[in-house]
Amino acid sequence: MRYYVTGCAGFIGSNLTDRLLQQSHQVVGYDNFSTGFHEFTTTAKKSKNFSLIEADLLDAAAVKESMKDCDAVFHFAANADIRFGLDHPFKDLEQNAIVTYNVLEGMRANNIKHIIFSSTSALYGEPAVFPTPENVQLPIQTSLYGASKLAAEGLIQSYCGGYGFKAHIFRFVSITGPRYTHGHVFDFCKQLFQNPEKLHVLGNGLQRKSYLHVDDCVDAIFHALENARDNINIFNLGQSNYCLVNDSVQWICQALGLQPELSYGGGDRGWVGDNPFTFLDCSQIRQLGWEPKYSIQDSIVSTVKFLQDNPWVMEKR
Amino acid sequence: MRYYVTGCAGFIGSNLTDRLLQQSHQVVGYDNFSTGFHEFTTTAKKSKNFSLIEADLLDAAAVKESMKDCDAVFHFAANADIRFGLDHPFKDLEQNAIVTYNVLEGMRANNIKHIIFSSTSALYGEPAVFPTPENVQLPIQTSLYGASKLAAEGLIQSYCGGYGFKAHIFRFVSITGPRYTHGHVFDFCKQLFQNPEKLHVLGNGLQRKSYLHVDDCVDAIFHALENARDNINIFNLGQSNYCLVNDSVQWICQALGLQPELSYGGGDRGWVGDNPFTFLDCSQIRQLGWEPKYSIQDSIVSTVKFLQDNPWVMEKR
Numbered sequence: 001m002r003y004y005v006t007g008c009a010g011f012i013g014s015n016l017t018d019r020l021l022q023q024s025h026q027v028v029g030y031d032n033f034s035t036g037f038h039e040f041t042t043t044a045k046k047s048k049n050f051s052l053i054e055a056d057l058l059d060a061a062a063v064k065e066s067m068k069d070c071d072a073v074f075h076f077a078a079n080a081d082i083r084f085g086l087d088h089p090f091k092d093l094e095q096n097a098i099v100t101y102n103v104l105e106g107m108r109a110n111n112i113k114h115i116i117f118s119s120t121s122a123l124y125g126e127p128a129v130f131p132t133p134e135n136v137q138l139p140i141q142t143s144l145y146g147a148s149k150l151a152a153e154g155l156i157q158s159y160c161g162g163y164g165f166k167a168h169i170f171r172f173v174s175i176t177g178p179r180y181t182h183g184h185v186f187d188f189c190k191q192l193f194q195n196p197e198k199l200h201v202l203g204n205g206l207q208r209k210s211y212l213h214v215d216d217c218v219d220a221i222f223h224a225l226e227n228a229r230d231n232i233n234i235f236n237l238g239q240s241n242y243c244l245v246n247d248s249v250q251w252i253c254q255a256l257g258l259q260p261e262l263s264y265g266g267g268d269r270g271w272v273g274d275n276p277f278t279f280l281d282c283s284q285i286r287q288l289g290w291e292p293k294y295s296i297q298d299s300i301v302s303t304v305k306f307l308q309d310n311p312w313v314m315e316k317r
Numbered sequence: 318m319r320y321y322v323t324g325c326a327g328f329i330g331s332n333l334t335d336r337l338l339q340q341s342h343q344v345v346g347y348d349n350f351s352t353g354f355h356e357f358t359t360t361a362k363k364s365k366n367f368s369l370i371e372a373d374l375l376d377a378a379a380v381k382e383s384m385k386d387c388d389a390v391f392h393f394a395a396n397a398d399i400r401f402g403l404d405h406p407f408k409d410l411e412q413n414a415i416v417t418y419n420v421l422e423g424m425r426a427n428n429i430k431h432i433i434f435s436s437t438s439a440l441y442g443e444p445a446v447f448p449t450p451e452n453v454q455l456p457i458q459t460s461l462y463g464a465s466k467l468a469a470e471g472l473i474q475s476y477c478g479g480y481g482f483k484a485h486i487f488r489f490v491s492i493t494g495p496r497y498t499h500g501h502v503f504d505f506c507k508q509l510f511q512n513p514e515k516l517h518v519l520g521n522g523l524q525r526k527s528y529l530h531v532d533d534c535v536d537a538i539f540h541a542l543e544n545a546r547d548n549i550n551i552f553n554l555g556q557s558n559y560c561l562v563n564d565s566v567q568w569i570c571q572a573l574g575l576q577p578e579l580s581y582g583g584g585d586r587g588w589v590g591d592n593p594f595t596f597l598d599c600s601q602i603r604q605l606g607w608e609p610k611y612s613i614q615d616s617i618v619s620t621v622k623f624l625q626d627n628p629w630v631m632e633k634r
Contacts, residue, residue, distance in 0.1 A: 086479045089425075093418055097468060101410055108406075125474075137452040140549055142478045147471030151414060154464030157442075161459045162403045162589055232457055272479055 007077030009036025085144035096148035122146035131281035173238035202270030213299035324394030326353025402461035413465035439463035490555035519587030530616035
């Protein structure tokens with residue numbers, strides 16, 4: 001098969017691209033390298049089945065042109081930095097919703113009918129039900145990021161009904177592991193690499209979070225593609241448990257052999273729109289036979305190891 | 318108070334504007350007259366408290382400039398024609414979501430914190446629960462129109478959490494009555510005015526629909542503004558019953574004194590994305606003491622009367 005992967009130089013997109021190439025598929029990768037890294041495409045570039053388009057998804061003509069002859073589209077490009085949405089309120093709308101429209105129109109122009117989309121647990125806002133199932137009550141949006149992903153999902157779903165598209169939509173918890181380049185494990189490591197004596201934690205450290213290793217995430221995606229065949233397939237992807245931010249602090253410090261002095265920002269949220277509790281009900285994907293190989297602790301420790309082994313990532317961010 | 322009304326020359330927006338002026342408020346009306354009519358601003362223009370800005374909401378600078386010194390914003394401009402979304406798939410995203418971003422940013426620049434928004438029952442897609450409450454399970458979008466209004470709601474909600482905005486969001490069934498200029502009552506009348514002998518009905522006529530008279534709609538909005546004081550207030554607005562498309566056919570023909578030969582497109586939907594059953598649970602707004610004055614039949618008959626008295630509307634559409 002010939003797959004189109006947006007965000008092919010990003011964290012999840014590049015892991016996915018490598019896996020598709022391992023399975024002997026052809027991959028047309030598309031990235032504007034705004035947050036992706038050329039280093040993450042090194043493995044892919046060794047394959048004759050990989051071609052890289054360095055362009056912006058806002059360039060609708062380039063999207064249409066480069067999508068020619070592809071069989072399906074993994075749309076994984078995004079502005080994934082939930083925390084800073086309020087600093088530039090157009091960015092999420094543009095990078096997550098409008099860009100998704102360009103991808104869908106590129107598909108329509110090329111008669112490609114299958115989209116696989118990286119959505120987010122953030123669109124559940126602050127749910128009343130834990131673990132939170134896919135069909136929870138219609139949420140109130142608490143972040144521009146979540147709102148923009150919900151908008152993108154709505155567009156995709158409308159294209160399914162209106163133009164006969166098929167979609168696999170995945171609502172991720174925070175994904176961790178090799179090539180992780182943003183989020184709070186990254187921030188903690190960055191602080192500790194700069195000063196091993198001190199660590200400042202946003203919020204009170206009691207925020208409850210769920211993480212999933214990127215290998216498990218990619219496994220789950222392939223598992224769903226093989227086993228879920230509705231026109232619109234929506235899956236939560238996460239662990240069957242959660243941890244406290246303080247647990248992750250402990251695991252990170254342990255992995256680095258450090259005992260820093262801790263300070264806290266206070267309050268039950270790290271920032272405006274931070275969700276004090278994320279815990280997804282993933283029984284739908286589990287009922288199809290998938291289960292994660294890594295624990296939350298494993299996935300955080302493997303992230304720390306990646307960041308230790310690749311200090312250039314921190315310099316470039 | 319000094320209110321800003323987008324879509325002030327549209328169906329609901331112009332009715333709302335007249336009511337605000339009756340209450341001695343000042344109104345800055347904004348319309349690009351793409352679907353609005355100058356004729357609908359005739360009453361408003363007689364008031365010294367009304368000023369009209371003829372401009373496009375895509376012109377972010379004009380929005381910001383004209384919003385100066387307003388206390389709250391009624392954002393009622395929209396592409397409201399759900400049926401033709403698939404003919405121009407960017408239109409709903411642009412006119413309903415991106416434009417809402419411009420309105421919100423205009424508010425932020427002018428330190429206006431209160432938005433009143435015309436949303437839609439279409440964002441419920443094809444719900445499993447009837448009557449459908451506001452907190453129904455997270456729906457699958459079945460129209461670009463519904464998807465774009467859901468996107469706009471998400472933006473508004475994020476601005477409430479992120480920037481301290483306050484919102485009243487109203488999810489309407491089809492609104493009917495004076496100044497109604499699109500939708501199926503309009504289409505039926507148009508056909509019958511052209512040829513009183515024949516009427517073609519999309520679908521099988523058994524689609525179940527709910528309608529609300531525009532006066533009741535405006536009453537409900539003011540009632541909610543007075544009585545609902547959360548940061549984010551979301552209300553379904555509709556009738557406590559529904560009718561068949563065939564019922565409306567009968568009432569329209571009766572009102573016009575006609576007995577046309579009927580033909581049917583067939584199928585349980587009028588078009589792709591048409592919802593065969595719309596029936597909202599409006600107990601939230603009813604519990605605040607509002608109830609409609611007009612029956613569904615009244616509201617349809619008053620629409621027919623308006624269209625009979627204003628044949629220019631059909632010529633201009």
